[in-house]
Amino acid sequence: MSFEPKILGFLCNWCSYAGADLAGVSRMQYPPNIRVIRVMCSGRVDPKFIFEALRVGADGVIVLGCHPGDCHYLEGNYEAEKKFDMVTRFLKLIDFDNRVRLDWVSASEGTRYAAIVKEFTDHIKSLGPSPVGGDKPDKEILEELRAIEEAAASDRMRALVGRERKIIEQENVYGEKVSLEKFNEIFDSAIIDEYNRHRILVSLDKDSKSVKDLAIELKIDPSVVLEHMVILKSRGKVDFGELVGITPMFHKI
Numbered sequence: 001m002s003f004e005p006k007i008l009g010f011l012c013n014w015c016s017y018a019g020a021d022l023a024g025v026s027r028m029q030y031p032p033n034i035r036v037i038r039v040m041c042s043g044r045v046d047p048k049f050i051f052e053a054l055r056v057g058a059d060g061v062i063v064l065g066c067h068p069g070d071c072h073y074l075e076g077n078y079e080a081e082k083k084f085d086m087v088t089r090f091l092k093l094i095d096f097d098n099r100v101r102l103d104w105v106s107a108s109e110g111t112r113y114a115a116i117v118k119e120f121t122d123h124i125k126s127l128g129p130s131p132v133g134g135d136k137p138d139k140e141i142l143e144e145l146r147a148i149e150e151a152a153a154s155d156r157m158r159a160l161v162g163r164e165r166k167i168i169e170q171e172n173v174y175g176e177k178v179s180l181e182k183f184n185e186i187f188d189s190a191i192i193d194e195y196n197r198h199r200i201l202v203s204l205d206k207d208s209k210s211v212k213d214l215a216i217e218l219k220i221d222p223s224v225v226l227e228h229m230v231i232l233k234s235r236g237k238v239d240f241g242e243l244v245g246i247t248p249m250f251h252k253i
Helices: 016-025 047-055 076-092 110-127 139-152 155-169 180-204 211-218 222-234
Strands: 007-012 034-039 060-065 100-104 238-244 247-252
Touching: 007 016, 007 110, 016 034, 016 060, 016 110, 047 060, 047 076, 047 139, 060 076, 060 110, 076 100, 076 139, 076 155, 076 180, 139 180, 155 180, 180 211, 180 222, 180 238, 180 247, 211 222, 211 247, 222 238
Parallel strands: 007 034, 007 060, 060 100
Antiparallel strands: 238 247
């Protein structure tokens, strides 16, 4: 039996949804695998929506908006692009970045819409079913996706995504500008840090653990785990629990 992927599409009301409608009334042929959610703007698609879709078993997720420069809300698709960049960087950590796509379709591009859907569906078919779909999802990857979803929603990541343009285009109080290269270094470092911190939090949901326990489970150097624990404690996310011998145990607050 051939694999038929389950694909979720977030389509901008003003352009790509109208393009999909044109493809339909024009009787253009494309795979029926996509299930569409209409949003007012591609910039409205919170990264959480994408991660959640993957976590509940979607084989692929596609976001379609207005072409750059044509956004009904002026810069909504610019915001979509920034958010999607973060999404793909996070998903690359677990080799899921090839299951998502961002593209642009105008209201008059029914043919383009049909072609993109066919191309993406064929691509997902070549990848095969999602390891977290079906009756026996991979629990480890599910936990990774949950950690990523929570990490992307952290105040730090939202601030970096929301202020990228201001950070790289405007001078700070010292009259300095941050280059795009330097910003990307900061961004990538923040992604790794927040990913591992939220992996720790997901792990502590099960039971209390020591730094050594977490280091072994998550395959992270114990000194790095300890640094993350200090940060998480300062955020009010974890606290010391009981002592086992001379080893402090941590629990999630």
